[in-house]
Amino acid sequence: MELEDMRKLFPMFSKRQVVYFASCSYGPLSEPVKRALLKYMNDWESKGMNWDFWMEKYEELRSEAAKLLGASRDEIAIVSNVTSGLAAFATSLEYNGKKVVLSDLNFPTVGHVWLSQQRLGAKVSIVYSESWKISIDALEKVVDDNTIVLSEPRVCYQSGFTYSNIRALSKIAHEHGAYFVLDDAQATGVLDIDVKKADVDVLVTTTLKYLMGGAGVGIMYVRKDIVDDLSPLTTGWFGQEEPFAFDIHKLDYARSARRFETGSPAVPSILTSLESIKLIRNIGVKRIESRVKDLVKYATDLGLSHGMKVLSPKDEENMGPIFAFEHEDPHGLYEMLLDRGIVVSPRGPAVRVSFHFFNTKEEIELLFDNLRDLNVLR
Ligand SMILES: Cc1ncc(COP(=O)(O)O)c(C=O)c1O
Incomplete structure (x- = not known):
């Protein structure tokens, strides 16, 4: 079309x-998204709960998000926003005094999540930009063998500064055995990405900006081969291998990125995000x-x-x-x-x-x- x-x-x-x-703040409403919301309201009014349908759409959203990012389904967690996804990952790490490196181009929420990990033993090192720019060299100087995470945004929320080569960032992290975390909130939907080619370990993003799906859903990618090493402190029934086993005695994290999920999802936002990601992929x-x-x-x-x-x-x-x-x-x-x-x-x-x-x-x-x-x- x-x-x-x-x-x-x-x-x-x-x-x-x-x-x-203003899509950098909140993406506009499209007809397919509006229809999904109206259907949700009609169903709610006439049937009340409609969990079978909602869960089907939940899993469809996972598949669509995976295709959008070049990931597989089991590498995608559906979370509430960027913050909750990032926090789930952050609380999975054993810090022992290790360093988290991030620049001040990050959205403040990213700083808040990492600073709060100081209680769990993290040391936070902020690299300062000059005229809203960061050079790869400036990051390279700070990331060392005592670094556990390098955490950067693809696009700076304020100045629009955009890293053109994400792989160069993941390379710096990996050379020192650190994870590379990408906040993609200001990019997903308008700038293409293939998480495998970019060699990202964790990506967190939102559907409310360029994905035009409204607020309430965050998408989180976690590379398959690191999932088993990560046990988030924020968890709940949706993060378990068998959410419907209803076993209060056992903590049994899902074997996939789903382990970063927690409780009941924001159903209307699931439905709208699904339609909007389909629309974006279609374009x-x-x-x-x-x-x-x-x-x-x-x-x-x-x-x-x-x-x-x-x-x-x-x-x-x-x-x-x-x-x-x-x-x-x-x-x-x-x-x-x-x-x-x-x-x-x-x-x-x-x-x-x-x-x-x-x-x-x-x-x-x-x-x-x-x-x-x-x-x-x-
Ligand atoms: C780069 C970036 N990260 C994160 C956020 C907000 O994250 P959350 O989805 O947790 O509200 C924003 C919001 O403007 C942002 O621009």
């Missing part, structure tokens, strides 16, 4: 003519990535030509799905643009303009016309 036809599947564009640049992540990179380059060139304080990378190598610029009042500007039917995402000192398959160059030009009108451009 052509991208223009896919765009029509979003009421926000087909009915409301909104210009949406094709490689196709989305190439379009999004074109758009980000176009916006960056325009921004620089107008003398904007561009926070996102100026070199193509580290460009991702976000164009970000500094502004004295990001939230105020967000509200003014919202009044004009354009949605951007304020974050700290930055205004983030993020792209998905449905965005166009004409929309970027419209944004710049409005910025000029609002005296944001020189």
Whole structure:
């Protein structure tokens, strides 16, 4: 299907003519996702519980997520969000004073999870970025044989800095016998990944941003050959080999990544995430990535030509799905643009303009016309 036809599947564009640049915060609603939610409400109203159907969809979501990431089904855990997946992994480790290395490009939640492991004996070492950039060398200097984890995001939530070579990061970790953990929240759905080629040990992501499935579901990949070594402290019946054995006396972790699951899932979000991942796979992540990179380059060139304080990378190598610029009042500007039917995402000192398959160059030009009108451009 052509991208223009896919765009029509979003009421926000087909009915409301909104210009949406905020998928980095929350992806827009599509018709298939809306239908799944309506069916859920109807079923709930007419039948009450519908567990057989819900569990079937739960497992279908696992399969779809596996295909999206290039993993196998038994390497996927369905969790509530990035934080809970990461915390489950973090509590599986025996630290004994070993070091967790992460940069300040990470979303704060990642820092919180690792800092809380200090109680379990972890030492946390934060590598600082310069002008929102981290070089592989800077990480390489800090990761050593006493490192247990290197934990980085593929895309920085604030500046949009994007690692172009994930394999280079996993290589640094593996050379020192450490795990490599990737927070893919700002990338999954718009930037392609094959976890095997990237040699990632653990990937955590969310369905609420570029996957456009709404909040409530996190997807976690754990490499098959490390699963058996990991016993999370956060566990429960959904993480057991036989969840329906109802044996209160025995802790019997699932033999797969399912061991990182805990209790009853957020059913509506399972149903919406499934539909949205199917939609994304149908469009094709490689196709989305190439379009999004074109758009980000176009916006960056325009921004620089107008003398904007561009926070996102100026070199193509580290460009991702976000164009970000500094502004004295990001939230105020967000509200003014919202009044004009354009949605951007304020974050700290930055205004983030993020792209998905449905965005166009004409929309970027419209944004710049409005910025000029609002005296944001020189
Ligand atoms: C890179 C990144 N990681 C994690 C999160 C949030 O994680 P969670 O799904 O736990 O809310 C965000 C939210 O903006 C993010 O941008």
